[in-house]
Each structure stands twice: as C-alpha cells, then as structure tokens.
Amino acid sequence: MITVQDLTKHFGQTRAVDGISFEIDTGEVVGFLGPNGAGKTTTIRVLTCFHPATSGRAEVAGFDVFKRPDDVRRNVGYLCENVPLYPDLRVEEFLHYRAMLKGVPRGQRKSAVGAVMERCGVLEVRRKLVGHVSRGYRQRVGLADALVASPSILILDEPTSGLDPNQRRRVKELVRELAIDHTILFSSHILAEVEDVSTRVIVIDEGKIQADGQPKDLLERSEGRRLTVSAALSPSEMAGCLRGITGTRDPVFDSEDAGFSTVSLAVDAGVDPRDEAFDRLTKASARIRELRLDLPSLEEFFTDLTCRESTDDSAPDRETEA
Amino acid sequence: MGVILATVKKELISYLFSPVAYVIAVVLYFARGVEVYNLVLFAAGSHLDTTTFSSYYVVQGNTAYFFFVLVPPILTMRCFAEEKRTGSLEVLMTAPVRDMEVVVGKWIAACVFLALLWLPTLPILTMLSSDWMLGQTITYGIVASSYLGLFLLGSMLLAVGVFTSSLTDNVLLAAIIAMIFNVMMIMAPGFIHPRLVDWFGETYLVTAFVEQTSVFDHLRHWFGRGMIDSSKVMFYLGGCGLFLFLTVRSLESRKWQ
Numbered sequence: 001m002i003t004v005q006d007l008t009k010h011f012g013q014t015r016a017v018d019g020i021s022f023e024i025d026t027g028e029v030v031g032f033l034g035p036n037g038a039g040k041t042t043t044i045r046v047l048t049c050f051h052p053a054t055s056g057r058a059e060v061a062g063f064d065v066f067k068r069p070d071d072v073r074r075n076v077g078y079l080c081e082n083v084p085l086y087p088d089l090r091v092e093e094f095l096h097y098r099a100m101l102k103g104v105p106r107g108q109r110k111s112a113v114g115a116v117m118e119r120c121g122v123l124e125v126r127r128k129l130v131g132h133v134s135r136g137y138r139q140r141v142g143l144a145d146a147l148v149a150s151p152s153i154l155i156l157d158e159p160t161s162g163l164d165p166n167q168r169r170r171v172k173e174l175v176r177e178l179a180i181d182h183t184i185l186f187s188s189h190i191l192a193e194v195e196d197v198s199t200r201v202i203v204i205d206e207g208k209i210q211a212d213g214q215p216k217d218l219l220e221r222s223e224g225r226r227l228t229v230s231a232a233l234s235p236s237e238m239a240g241c242l243r244g245i246t247g248t249r250d251p252v253f254d255s256e257d258a259g260f261s262t263v264s265l266a267v268d269a270g271v272d273p274r275d276e277a278f279d280r281l282t283k284a285s286a287r288i289r290e291l292r293l294d295l296p297s298l299e300e301f302f303t304d305l306t307c308r309e310s311t312d313d314s315a316p317d318r319e320t321e322a
Numbered sequence: 323m324g325v326i327l328a329t330v331k332k333e334l335i336s337y338l339f340s341p342v343a344y345v346i347a348v349v350l351y352f353a354r355g356v357e358v359y360n361l362v363l364f365a366a367g368s369h370l371d372t373t374t375f376s377s378y379y380v381v382q383g384n385t386a387y388f389f390f391v392l393v394p395p396i397l398t399m400r401c402f403a404e405e406k407r408t409g410s411l412e413v414l415m416t417a418p419v420r421d422m423e424v425v426v427g428k429w430i431a432a433c434v435f436l437a438l439l440w441l442p443t444l445p446i447l448t449m450l451s452s453d454w455m456l457g458q459t460i461t462y463g464i465v466a467s468s469y470l471g472l473f474l475l476g477s478m479l480l481a482v483g484v485f486t487s488s489l490t491d492n493v494l495l496a497a498i499i500a501m502i503f504n505v506m507m508i509m510a511p512g513f514i515h516p517r518l519v520d521w522f523g524e525t526y527l528v529t530a531f532v533e534q535t536s537v538f539d540h541l542r543h544w545f546g547r548g549m550i551d552s553s554k555v556m557f558y559l560g561g562c563g564l565f566l567f568l569t570v571r572s573l574e575s576r577k578w579q
Contacts, residue, residue, distance in 0.1 A: 049416065050412055050416050051576055052577050070420075073416060080409065080413050080416075084408045084409035084410040084413055086336070086410060088336050088339040088340065093335065097331065100324060100328035100331075101325055101417045102418055103324060145413075
C-alpha cells in the first residue's frame with residue numbers, strides 16, 4: 001500500500017529525511033516513531049503530496065506521489081498534526097465541505113457525513129462551530145474528515161498530541177476500530193500508544209530509519225534486556241554459578257532474602273540465556289525461585305536508539321522548517 | 323468544478339460569519355451616504371445631465387478611491403495568509419484539489435461577496451431619481467456599464483489581494499501590501515506620465531501606454547460614461563488572470579523549497 005525508496009528531503013542545507021526506505025502492506029497499522037525533528041512530519045507530508053521529496057521514490061495505493069498526486073490524495077485520509085480546521089464553520093458544514101472537496105458524489109454526501117460523524121462520535125456537536133468544540137472533539141472531527149471519502153489508507157500525524165488521558169484513550173479506541181478495515185500509518189512520540197495500537201513500528205531519528213519491525217520482535221532483538229535470577233545460593237555461589245553464561249554480562253546483585261540471592265545480568269542482543277542459567281542452577285542443586293528475561297520497555301528501547309542530548313536543541317528547528 | 327463550488331460556498335460562509343465583512347459593509351454604506359449627500363447638493367437647483375447623474379453615484383464620487391484602496395485588500399487578506407498561519411493550508415492542499423481550483427474558488431467568492439455588498443446601493447439611485455426626490459432621469463445603460471466597470475476593477479483588485487495574501491502568513495501584512503499596490507496603481511499613471519514625456523516626448527506610444535494602464539480612468543472615462551470597450555474589459559480580465567496565476571505560482575513555491 002505504501003512503498004518508500006531512498007526518500008530524501010532537504011530544506012536548504014538541512015537534510016530532514018535522509019534516504020529512508022520502507023514498505024507498508026495492506027491492513028498493517030504502523031507506528032511512526034521519532035523524537036521531535038526526526039523527520040516524521042516531513043516524510044508524511046511527502047506521502048500526502050503536500051511537498052515533493054528532493055530525491056527518491058514513494059508510492060501510495062499504487063500511485064507515484066510525484067506523478068499522480070491527485071490519485072494518491074483520493075486514496076489517503078490525512079489527519080494533520082494540531083488539526084487545523086476552519087473555526088467559523090459548523091462541524092457538519094465543515095464535513096460537508098470536505099466531502100464536496102474530496103469528490104464524494106452529491107447523492108452520497110449526506111449519508112457519508114452522517115456515517116463518519118457517528119463513527120467518530122461527533123454527532124452531539126454537529127451543530128457547533130468547529131472553533132467552539134473541545135480539543136478532543138476537534139481531533140475526532142479531524143478523523144471524521146480523514147474518513148469522509150472512505151479512503152483505504154489513513155495517515156495520522158500525532159493524533160493524540162495535546163489530549164488529556166481520557167481523550168487519548170477514546171482516540172486510541174477509534175484508531176483500533178479503524179484498523180479493522182484500513183491501512184494506517186500514524187506518527188507519535190507517545191510510545192505507550194504506539195505499543196497499544198500498532199502491529200509494527202518504524203523508528204526514525206535524524207532523518208534515518210533506526211528500527212523497523214513488530215514491537216515485540218524489536219524488543220527481543222534489542223540491547224537492554226536483563227536476566228533476573230533468584231535462587232537459594234549465597235551471592236558468591238551465585239556469581240560462580242552464573243559466571244560465563246553465553247551472552248551475559250554486568251551482573252548486579254539486587255538483594256539477599258531468607259537464603260535466596262537475586263542477581264540480574266545484562267543480556268546481549270539476540271541471545272536467550274535462560275536454558276543455560278537453568279541448567280547451571282539445577283546442576284548446583286539450587287532451589288530456583290525466579291528465572292526471567294526482562295525485555296526493555298518500548299520507551300527504554302526508543303531512548304536507547306534516539307538519545308542525542310547534544311543535538312536536542314536543534315531538533316525543533318528541523319521540524320519547524322519541515 | 324466541484325472543488326471551485328465547494329470553495330466558493332465555504333468562503334462565502336466565512337465572509338458572512340466574519341465581523342470584518344460587516345464593518346466593511348457599514349463603512350461602504352456610510353461612504354455611499356456621503357456620495358448621496360454630495361449628489362443631492364450637486365443636483366439641488368440645477369438639472370444634471372442624465373449621464374453625469376447616472377454615473378456619478380456609482381463611480382465618479384471621491385469615495386470610490388477610498389473604497390478601491392481599502393476594501394478589496396481587507397476582504398481578501400485572510401484568503402491564504404490565515405490558512406498559512408493556522409496550518410489549514412496543509413489540510414486543504416492534501417485533499418484531492420488543484421492549487422488553481424482553490425485560488426479561483428477563493429477569488430470568485432470574494433467577487434460574489436463584493437457584488438453582494440454593492441447590490442443594496444442600486445435601489446438608492448432609483449429612489450433618488452424619483453420625482454419626490456431629485457427627479458432626475460436615469461440612463462440604465464450607463465448605470466449598468468458603471469456597475470460592470472466597478473465589478474471588473476473590483477475583481478482585479480481582489481485578485482491582487484488574493485495574491486498578496488498568498489505571500490505571507492501575516493493577515494495584516496497581506497492587507498497592507500495589497501493597499502500599497504492599489505495606491506501605486508492609482509498614482510502610477512500621474513507619476514509616470516511626466517517622466518515618460520521627459521524621456522521620450524509626448525508621443526502616441528507614451529500617451530497610449532499611460533491611458534491603457536490607468537486602471538481607474540478606464541472605470542471613470544469609459545464604463546462610467548456608458549462605453550464598454552473590449553480592450554478595457556480585457557485589461558481588467560487580464561489583470562485578474564495575471565494575479566491569479568501569480569497566486570498559483572506563489573502557492574506552488576512550497577514545493578520548490
């Protein structure tokens with residue numbers, strides 16, 4: 001549904017997107033993660049044909065975004081960051097206007113607008129001016145706008161930014177519902193949401209893709225996993241028993257409680273040391289109370305990939321320019 | 323066509339909702355009132371010729387300058403500057419629309435609103451001409467050509483306003499640039515003519531150039547006297563086309579970054 005190859009976008013001397021490539025298949029819900037200024041919005045703007053890329057190729061719904069922008073736009077529902085809508089139109093008027101703009105046939109317009117208002121839960125504010133509804137409702141009006149022409153692809157740029165927890169939950173539920181019959185690419189820097197909603201994440205930073213895959217796979221393959229072992233051994237016996245397990249390092253003794261010592265070890269990417277640890281402990285006839293492999297949270301994983309304190313200050317400039 | 327219609331409809335709703343439009347209407351009708359007052363003073367005791375009477379109220383009064391310098395820029399200042407400021411331009415331009423359709427739609431809406439603003443001034447002329455007021459004869463052809471000229475010039479200045487609005491995200495700045503532009507268009511012929519004469523002498527070309535580019539003179543000396551010259555009509559329509567084209571290019575400039 002979406003294919004991006006070697007996409008690069010420059011703004012003057014700034015390289016906002018640097019040769020990224022990815023593919024999104026039909027029915028996937030992909031979280032596009034990255035800190036502010038990473039290049040998310042710039043990539044999304046290229047995919048929605050708002051501005052062209054400097055080089056590279058991108059196809060959306062089988063249409064080249066540079067050669068067939070009209071066809072791309074007809075197949076994409078786009079929710080802009082900050083949802084800038086027209087405050088002097090009523091919600092229903094706004095959606096009718098957008099349906100007309102998107103070429104929804106006159107005979108189907110009323111039912112299409114009614115259906116998206118119901119689906120997005122904005123029926124109760126249909127007569128209100130867009131400028132007078134709350135931020136949460138505005139976000140949902142934006143989603144209704146994205147859906148009104150029944151596109152097969154949804155591109156949502158920070159759909160939950162600026163919302164309170166309840167509003168965020170409602171938008172998340174809505175995205176989950178939409179995932180049933182849409183291909184969705186949504187950008188966010190709120191990791192819990194991405195973890196909740198998406199089947200796959202693409203992490204972008206400084207214009208480059210840093211990671212791409214299912215959240216669980218990414219975490220399992222990542223650095224930062226820890227093996228925690230609690231067994232009836234003294235700390236020194238425990239150290240001797242676990243020393244040299246393949247792919248483990250940096251043991252940290254957490255506690256000693258009623259003859260049980262607890263130790264945690266850093267585990268290298270792609271290694272599962274649990275079997276070896278179990279064998280060694282059983283050979284030492286130690287009673288095992290706990291043996292578990294902790295995955296890092298997506299937040300830790302994200303921080304690990306994108307931590308760049310030295311350039312943090314310049315990040316907003318890149319996004320603003322984008 | 324659907325995009326243009328949708329844009330016209332939406333923009334007209336925005337105009338009707340905007341308090342600025344009502345302020346403009348009040349100022350316009352006040353200025354028209356001043357013209358009526360002048361006309362009554364002018365006509366009292368004397369019998370004006372029908373041409374002067376028919377065109378004076380519409381285009382010959384001094385408030386026409388004030389109207390053309392101020393009103394089109396204020397009407398159009400929000401067209402794109404506001405969209406850029408709020409970010410809704412991105413929402414608009416990522417819908418399946420062409421830049422040209424949006425530009426034309428916004429311009430047509432401004433033209434329609436301008437026409438709506440002027441419409442209520444028409445019955446006043448009829449009322450003034452009645453026997454119980456001034457008892458003047460109206461030549462409706464002159465009135466019609468005056469209104470046509472007014473509409474054409476207004477449309478051109480609205481196109482200028484739409485263009486300046488696309489240059490910036492500051493609504494006030496867009497209006498000011500358009501006003502400066504309009505003042506320059508009024509003053510340019512008077513300013514340029516003596517210099518051209520100094521450089522090239524009083525030649526036919528110089529006279530023709532100044533005459534053809536005097537946007538207000540077309541209205542007063544041609545349309546205001548009941549003469550609809552196709553070259554003047556084309557001048558105004560060409561001006562509309564030029565500035566709308568420039569607006570489209572200005573919007574496309576986001577793609578050149």
